[in-house]
Amino acid sequence: MSDSAINIRRLDANASGFKQELNRLLDWEGVSDDRVNNVVKEVLHRVKTEGDKALLEYTAKFDRLDLKTGAELEISQERLQQALINIPKEQRDALELATKRVRLYHERQKSESWSYTEEDGTMLGQQVTCLDRVGLYVPGGKAAYPSSVIMNAVPAKVAGVPELIMVVPTPDGEVNEMVLAAAAICGVDRVFCVGGAQAVAALAYGTETIPPVDKVVGPGNIYVATAKRMVFGTVGIDMIAGPSEILVVCDGETDPDWIAVDLFSQAEHDEDAQSILVTPDADFADKVVASMNRLLPTMPRQKIIRTALEARGAVIVVDDMAQAVEMINFIAPEHLELSVDNPQALLPKIRHAGAIFMGRYTAEALGDYCAGPNHVLPTSRTARFSSPLGVYDFQKRSSLIMCSADGASVLGEVAGILADGEGLQAHAASARFRLKKS
Known part of the structure; x- marks a missing residue:
């Protein structure tokens, strides 16, 4: 790994051509190519028409897991409980505390039915009901995220969904114990060791072993995202998420090391992730870049971080906080950190952001795991019209007229x-x- 300085963009919001450069920076086209589309179409068709037979073939091909019957795809509740017992106590305690905090937050989102009666006796209202069955896709193997189990399962359960079906690939039989433990804590009803587009197809259409669901939620690779896009209409989906993003707005008074690591925290997800700093203090921008260069060698995922920062990262200098707010509303970031003295004063002016982290002590990473709000958030500027995943995504409304x-x-x-x-x-x-x- 080279020790050279990070070549991150330095932009002046008032420079000629800034808007065009910002648009190029924000542009991310997550459209599947023809090869991916064709593969996914074939997988969906085969699972829809052949059921477990196709699932077992794809599991053997892609996950190198040779199973004889569909029943072998299911991971028992006893195995989930065993995982909960097997993991270290500190991991179990952390999962349980995070789940409790996420549940308490989401219980406030639950909608209730309502009605009113007009003077002539006509009754009008709305009946709120939960979905019958939801499918949760969880990445597996080394890329395993127990936090995603919590963030997707808890709001579904708070909404009252009676049956939650989880699918998780186990390549080469590799099972992540924390993922299974999280499923046990969250009350996931059934778990199957299948992944990829074939898992999405099984959830959408059902097989002899895996029951069809009403909605598919959860993150995945390009094949999973493409499959979700293609089955939408047969089932509901949460969203088609792009790479992770963070926009940090700082007045120049926060420790630059803190800001540097906050930018790293999203850049380490993958090479397409986006980390942007906006500040009215050009000297502070220099300090943050210096901190990034000094701290990068201490990061185990430094190669991914460097690639992401150089490809899609930026440090933007603005005139003042008013111009910073304009930048926020244009970028519509997934994660927004307001590292300023009085963040609440800015809130009424902010219209577009997935999650807003306020104050100098609120690292975005807290929201990823245990703060309480959901970490499934709109990306790629879709915060202009979308919201975080919540209980409302697992409830539906019927109009009442009598x-x-x-x-x-x-x-x-x-x-x-x-x-x-x-x-x-x-x-x-x-x-x-x-x-x-x-």
Whole structure:
């Protein structure tokens, strides 16, 4: 590994051509190529038509796991409990505390049914119900994330979902004990050792062993993301997530080492991750870059961090905090750190961000694991119109209408007039048949 300085972009928000350069920096096209699309289409078709037979073949091919029957795909509840017993106590305690905090936060999101009655006796309202069955995709093997189990399973369970089906690949039979322990703590109902596009297909269409679900959630590679995109409509999905992002806005008064490591924390995810610093203090920007260069050699994933910072990272100098807020709302970051004296004063001006971490002591990494809010967040500027994963993603709403005789007469006449105007005479007749006879 070279000891050369990190070649991170240094941008001036007032320089000529800045907006064009920023647009190029933010642009990330996560579209699958034809090869990926064709592979996924074939996998989906085979699992849909052949069921367990295709699942077992793909598991042998991609995960090098030779199973004889579909039943062998399932990981028993006893095995989950054994994992919970086997992991070190400090890991178990951390998982349990994180789960408790995430549950307490998400319990506040739960929607309830409501109704009201008008003067003539007509009742209108909304009935809130949970989904029947949800599928949770969890990366497996060495790239295992027990925190993703917590963040996806807990809101589903808080919503009241009666059955949560988890799929997790176990390449070469490698099982991550913390992932299984997290599934036990969160009350996951069934777990299957299958991954990739074939796992998404099994959840969407069902097989002899894996039941079909109503919604598929959870992160995965390009094949998983492509499969989720293709089965959407047959089932619901949470989102198609892009690379991880962090935007740190700092007034220049925070320890530059803290800011440098915060930028590293997202850059270490993968080479496409994006870490951006915005500050009105050019001298502070220099200090942060110096900290990054000094601290990078101490990071085990330094090669990935360097690649991400040089490919998609930036340090942007603005005039003042007002211009910094403009930058926030344009970038619409997944993670936003407000490392300033009075972050609450900026909140009313911030319209687009997935999660907002306020103050000098709030590292984004706390939100990834145990703060309480969900770490499944909109990426690639989709925070302009999307929200974090929450209980509301596992609930649905039905409208309630119950007319009284008087209400049916009033509304029937209005509906009849509108239906006539649209040329839908049966609609008009249906509405008017219930008019009270004078």
